[in-house]
Amino acid sequence: MQLPLVLGKRSVPEPATAVVGGHIADYDRAHPTTALLVVEVADSSLKQDRLTKRAIYAAAGIPEYWIVNLPDDCVEIRRDPEPAARRYASVAIARRGDTIELGVLRGVRVAVDDLLPS
Numbered sequence: 741m742q743l744p745l746v747l748g749k750r751s752v753p754e755p756a757t758a759v760v761g762g763h764i765a766d767y768d769r770a771h772p773t774t775a776l777l778v779v780e781v782a783d784s785s786l787k788q789d790r791l792t793k794r795a796i797y798a799a800a801g802i803p804e805y806w807i808v809n810l811p812d813d814c815v816e817i818r819r820d821p822e823p824a825a826r827r828y829a830s831v832a833i834a835r836r837g838d839t840i841e842l843g844v845l846r847g848v849r850v851a852v853d854d855l856l857p858s
Contacts, residue, residue, distance in 0.1 A: 744771045745778065747800040753793060756781045756808070759845075776844040778802050783810040794818065795826040804843050808855050815852050819843050 744754050758775040778797050782789040789807050797805045798821040805828065807816040814835050818828035834840050834852045842848045 745773075745775055747773065747796060753796055755779060755793075759842075774800065775802055777804045777806065777842060779806045779808065781808045781810065786811060790816075794828065797821070798828050799823050799826045806840070810857070813856060815840065815855055 745758055745760075747753065755775075755778045757779045758772065759777040760772040760775045780789045780793060786807070786809060794805065798818075801821050801823050803819065803821060805818040805821075807818075809816050814833050817832045817834060817840060818830065819832075820829035821827075822829055836853050836856065838852045839849045840852065842850070
């Protein structure tokens, strides 16, 4: 389910998924205003996810942003936001067979194969 992530007065993206802090009850009356991790699934939206959404999430200081890149069969991992520059300092690519350790939740790993269609 895609729900809004309120990152500013004019910035309310709806990521494919987001890991947010707190408790479910914290969001009964308002959408989250930050996230630990945002994930977008990209096919025809790849260019927008790499440019526009990347800039939005970096400017908001989201510590980790993943793009499940369907055309190239990989996951693009962006970390270390530079909010003033609206970019991420670290970019890595994970491919089938790899696992990704969440930067914000040490010890939690996700298999790339579980994110990509078979």
